[in-house]
Amino acid sequence: MSQSTMSSLPGAAGAGNAIALYARPSANFAAKLERSKQLLREAEATYSPLTQASSLGVEDMVITELIHQTGIQTRIFVLETGQLHAETVALLDTLQKHYGREVDVYRPVAADADAFVAKNGAEAMYQSLALRKECCDIRKTRPLALALAGKKGWLTGLRREQSNARAEVSEVEQQPERAKINPIVDWTWGDVWHFVQQHNIPTNPLHDQFMPSIGCAPCTRAIAVGEDFRAGRWWWEDSSKECGLHVDGGKAKVIPIKESA
């Protein structure tokens, strides 16, 4: 079984309760949690101005809770691609009310998105990898560049367990213009849901429908027993299941990890 396989998933049919199904902390969870908070404080001290990239997935909701608990100064942004599930859009509003803060929302240039659909159709992403990547470029990569402009660091909820493509992710990666900080990189799926349960963190109800990784509606499906966490993303492709936001072909330089105090 691969490192990223969700062996505990009961299957894609029907709905479950993600907390009841998955909340199983690691034996060393308390130490992991302290390390995550330490990383956030170090990020604030070293890489401000910071921003958090939130997909509104459960890992990113955990990062937002950790930001709230540590009190570090950072913006939070969401890429509203225009193709998100209604449940995801609703969670954006819930998050802002829950934490009493405003989230920065970045959208694609409407003329670019409209022109792409007019030329290639609303389901162009299924036709070829090139068209899918062009859609991701318009709706995600270009808005991401705007969201990151002027920032020295960005916070993500990447975990090594999520996929083979993410198995080598480090706590801190130096990219050409800024650092990417991944505070829960070694958390398990059970750790994530344990923390959600402990702190009553709002989550996307689609996670209860066996969607561990939630992106745009046309490009996300539920997964079945034995499938990887990200198997439901661009499921018709034989690709790395990435849109270019997080896996850059190894261009990032890894910063040596400091030992925990």
Ligand code: SF4
């Ligand atoms: S995930 Fe799908 S709908 Fe969203 S930007 Fe990429 S190709 Fe387009």
